[in-house]
Amino acid sequence: xxxxxxxxxxxxxxTDVIFPGKYTYQPLTAEEMAQxxxxxxxxxFAKEVQEGDVIVAGANFGCGSSREQAATCLKAAGVAAVxxxxxxxxxxxxxxxxxxPVIELKEGIDGIAKGDTVKIxxxxxxxxxxxxxxxxxxxxxxxLAILExxxxxxxxxxxxxxxxxx
Amino acid sequence: MTFAEKILAQKAGLDHVEPGQIxxxxxxxxxxxxxxxxxxxxxxxxxxxxxxxxxxxxxVLDHTVPPSTEKYALxxxxxxxxxxxxxxxxxxDGGVGICHQVLPEKGFALPGTLILGSDSHTTTYGxxxxxxxxxxxxxxxxxxxxSKIWLKVPSTFKIVVHGRLRAPLTSKDLILKIIGDxxxxxxxxxxxxxxxxxxxxxxxAARMVLSxxxxxxxxxxxxxxxxxxxxxxxxxxxxRKYYPVYPDSDASYEKVLExxxxxxxxxxxxxxxxxxxxxxxxxxxxxxxxxxxGTCTNGRxxxxxxxxxxxAGKKIAxxxxxxxxPASREVLLDALSEGLxxxxxxxGAMVLNPGCGPCxxxxxxxxxxxxxxxxxxxxxxKGRMGSRDAEIYLASPATVAASALTxxxxxxxxxxxxxxx
Numbered sequence: 001x002x003x004x005x006x007x008x009x010x011x012x013x014x015t016d017v018i019f020p021g022k023y024t025y026q027p028l029t030a031e032e033m034a035q036x037x038x039x040x041x042x043x044x045f046a047k048e049v050q051e052g053d054v055i056v057a058g059a060n061f062g063c064g065s066s067r068e069q070a071a072t073c074l075k076a077a078g079v080a081a082v083x084x085x086x087x088x089x090x091x092x093x094x095x096x097x098x099x100x101p102v103i104e105l106k107e108g109i110d111g112i113a114k115g116d117t118v119k120i121x122x123x124x125x126x127x128x129x130x131x132x133x134x135x136x137x138x139x140x141x142x143x144l145a146i147l148e149x150x151x152x153x154x155x156x157x158x159x160x161x162x163x164x165x166x
Numbered sequence: 167m168t169f170a171e172k173i174l175a176q177k178a179g180l181d182h183v184e185p186g187q188i189x190x191x192x193x194x195x196x197x198x199x200x201x202x203x204x205x206x207x208x209x210x211x212x213x214x215x216x217x218x219x220x221x222x223x224x225x226v227l228d229h230t231v232p233p234s235t236e237k238y239a240l241x242x243x244x245x246x247x248x249x250x251x252x253x254x255x256x257x258x259d260g261g262v263g264i265c266h267q268v269l270p271e272k273g274f275a276l277p278g279t280l281i282l283g284s285d286s287h288t289t290t291y292g293x294x295x296x297x298x299x300x301x302x303x304x305x306x307x308x309x310x311x312x313s314k315i316w317l318k319v320p321s322t323f324k325i326v327v328h329g330r331l332r333a334p335l336t337s338k339d340l341i342l343k344i345i346g347d348x349x350x351x352x353x354x355x356x357x358x359x360x361x362x363x364x365x366x367x368x369x370x371a372a373r374m375v376l377s378x379x380x381x382x383x384x385x386x387x388x389x390x391x392x393x394x395x396x397x398x399x400x401x402x403x404x405x406r407k408y409y410p411v412y413p414d415s416d417a418s419y420e421k422v423l424e425x426x427x428x429x430x431x432x433x434x435x436x437x438x439x440x441x442x443x444x445x446x447x448x449x450x451x452x453x454x455x456x457x458x459x460g461t462c463t464n465g466r467x468x469x470x471x472x473x474x475x476x477x478a479g480k481k482i483a484x485x486x487x488x489x490x491x492p493a494s495r496e497v498l499l500d501a502l503s504e505g506l507x508x509x510x511x512x513x514g515a516m517v518l519n520p521g522c523g524p525c526x527x528x529x530x531x532x533x534x535x536x537x538x539x540x541x542x543x544x545x546x547x548k549g550r551m552g553s554r555d556a557e558i559y560l561a562s563p564a565t566v567a568a569s570a571l572t573x574x575x576x577x578x579x580x581x582x583x584x585x586x587x
Binding site: 011012014016017020021022024025026027039040041059060063064065066067068071086088089090093094097098140142143151152153156157160162165 | 188200201203204208211212213214229230235237238241284285286288300301302303304305307308311312316318350351354355384386439441526527528532545547548549550552554
């Protein structure tokens with residue numbers, strides 16, 4: 001169970017506004033990436049985001065480019081989970097592959113506002129907001145295993161019988 | 167079974183699959199570009215020395231060519247070293263073209279193949295009857311190590327386009343109309359099959375525009391049944407024998423959408439989403455600072471021909487910068503020999519080297535705050551081409567060419583030689 005403060009965005013948040021193309025081909029550290037997170041959508045985000053915050057958005061979150069930094073910059077910024085009505089497929093995969101939980105929630109999102117607190121019960125698939133419970137479907141077991149191992153690279157290393165990457 | 171079900175069953179070694187099922191597959195080809203520098207570093211974390219099947223990987227440098235910064239140059243150098251170390255033979259250095267044009271030209275985009283690329287517009291090869299989709303960098307690194315990946319079998323939308331496109335209307339107007347109607351998530355996670363008389367009549371290049379932009383409505387892939395036009399294009403190019411896959415006649419579609427190309431009028435996507443589409447009349451007269459003709463969406467020979475036909479003998483409007491970005495060296499050479507480049511340069515345009523150029527805002531023509539660009543590219547997101555306070559409109563090569571002459575967004579039917587057909 002996690003509890004986090006909400007950053008609230010609308011539909012079709014694309015990967016260009018999450019992580020601008022001009023930084024995409026530069027080798028940046030996690031901290032540097034975090035500084036550019038959501039730069040072209042909400043310049044306040046990178047300045048004020050705190051460890052454990054949750055992004056709540058509308059439909060088609062992460063549409064556009066396949067850039068994986070759109071997921072890693074949010075993870076690096078301390079985002080604990082992204083809850084949205086739906087996700088673009090490449091962002092969805094990138095998030096799981098970097099150990100960033102993504103929750104597809106069909107009901108309840110419209111009532112959640114910036115600054116609210118949400119609780120997420122991953123085990124039972126429930127988002128709790130102002131006492132209301134909203135259920136989300138479990139990930140397929142193959143996909144959940146990647147998330148639980150902390151991402152695709154640690155997952156693959158584990159499958160190969162290798163030790164956790166330092 | 168639909169095309170997606172049939173090909174994913176085949177690649178997974180199963181007789182039958184259902185939408186929603188997760189399968190493990192080995193792609194026929196995998197594509198990455200300048201992001202190979204980052205991918206090779208992720209590959210290093212897996213702890214595997216050698217790329218498992220080097221012949222499966224195609225690497226094309228296109229996003230930052232030639233490099234405009236030392237960091238980009240270093241990235242390219244690291245990629246060349248990785249390619250040499252790992253014995254990756256299908257490597258195309260800067261100048262050959264944009265990956266989504268190079269893979270078809272070099273004969274990798276083959277009917278009945280599964281192609282994954284660490285680029286969202288990998289959907290382009292669907293126009294050749296391939297199942298092709300974008301993936302992330304970590305996934306590409308794991309493919310280097312294992313050649314295996316999981317995919318979910320998508321359900322399928324069939325988009326039937328009746329009628330016939332009349333010049334100067336192009337497949338770009340059609341795909342903008344479709345995306346405008348169904349929305350940026352209208353085909354989210356779905357496989358899309360484009361079919362109908364208008365598609366059959368289209369050139370191979372025009373079909374590529376539809377598959378290229380299938381991702382802009384959220385689709386996983388955008389398939390067009392390969393036919394004689396496809397096979398002719400691949401003659402002398404195909405890197406190996408191929409076996410086309412077609413959907414079964416009794417395939418089950420989640421939705422069938424119908425459009426008519428005959429009554430289409432020029433379409434423009436307004437800032438800042440691709441589905442914010444309007445007929446050209448609605449935005450005609452909007453002042454522009456820059457036009458971009460080219461990219462992986464509309465940088466092919468027929469696009470340049472159409473634009474040159476409109477621009478020939480005229481001058482670009484004062485105060486407008488016109489950038490011409492051919493999709494590949496092959497396209498550039500053909501355009502040179504046909505005199506198209508001469509037409510553009512005499513009209514006052516700047517011709518860029520084949521590559522991604524300013525489309526993603528890294529170099530070669532980025533926008534200042536307050537500027538407006540009309541582009542033949544596939545995305546108009548806020549900040550995409552530079553400043554977050556710039557505006558990008560998307561349209562066909564004909565609309566872009568017509569507007570370059572007037573300095574405002576212009577209906578190409580007003581200036582097309584002899585009027586619309």
